[in-house]
Amino acid sequence: MLVLAVAGLVWSIRTLYVVGQDRRWSWWILPVPLAVVGVLAIDFLLPPPTFDEMRPQFEQTAHDLLASPELSRANLEIGPFDILYASKGDNGTVYFVDAPYFASSTSIGWAYSPNGKPAGFDDFSSTHIGGPWYKFTAVWRT
Structure with missing residues (x-):
C-alpha cells in the first residue's frame, strides 16, 4: 500500500506539472491509475484464503x-x-x-x-x- 501511495503522489505531481504547466497530454499519465485500478480489482476479485x-x-x-x-x-x-x-x-x-x-x-x-x-x-x-x-x-x- 505504501508503494501505491508513493506512486500515486509522484503521478499526481508530475501530472499536474505536465497538464498545468506544459498544457499538453502525455501517454505516461495513463499507466499509473490503470495499475492501481488493476491491483485493487485483483484484490477484490480473488477470494481470501479460507x-x-x-x-x-x-x-x-x-x-x-x-x-x-x-x-x-x-x-x-x-x-x-x-x-x-x-x-x-x-x-x-x-x-x-x-x-x-x-x-x-x-x-x-x-x-x-x-x-x-x-x-x-x-x-x-x-x-x-x-x-x-x-x-x-x-x-x-x-
Missing part, C-alpha cells in the same frame, strides 16, 4: 502449543487471519480467538479439540466443522 486452506498451519500451531510449556501465545498471524491469542484448554483443546475488528464482549474463533466437543467458557457455543475442529462463539458475561 480456514480450510489454512487448517494445516492452524493444526501445526495447535500441536506446537500443546507440546510446549506455554499456556498461550498472543498476536499470531496464520495466513490472512489475525489471531488475538491461542490458548490451551482442558482435555487437549486449543482455542484460537480471532482478533476483533471492534471492541466487543463476544469472542469468535476456532477450537482444536481432538477429544470431542470443546467445553468452552462463559456463554459458549460451537459448531463442528470437520475433524478435530470447531468454530465457536463466546459471549463474555460480567
Whole structure:
C-alpha cells in the first residue's frame, strides 16, 4: 500500500506539472491509475484464503502449543487471519480467538479439540466443522 501511495503522489505531481504547466497530454499519465485500478480489482476479485486452506498451519500451531510449556501465545498471524491469542484448554483443546475488528464482549474463533466437543467458557457455543475442529462463539458475561 505504501508503494501505491508513493506512486500515486509522484503521478499526481508530475501530472499536474505536465497538464498545468506544459498544457499538453502525455501517454505516461495513463499507466499509473490503470495499475492501481488493476491491483485493487485483483484484490477484490480473488477470494481470501479460507480456514480450510489454512487448517494445516492452524493444526501445526495447535500441536506446537500443546507440546510446549506455554499456556498461550498472543498476536499470531496464520495466513490472512489475525489471531488475538491461542490458548490451551482442558482435555487437549486449543482455542484460537480471532482478533476483533471492534471492541466487543463476544469472542469468535476456532477450537482444536481432538477429544470431542470443546467445553468452552462463559456463554459458549460451537459448531463442528470437520475433524478435530470447531468454530465457536463466546459471549463474555460480567
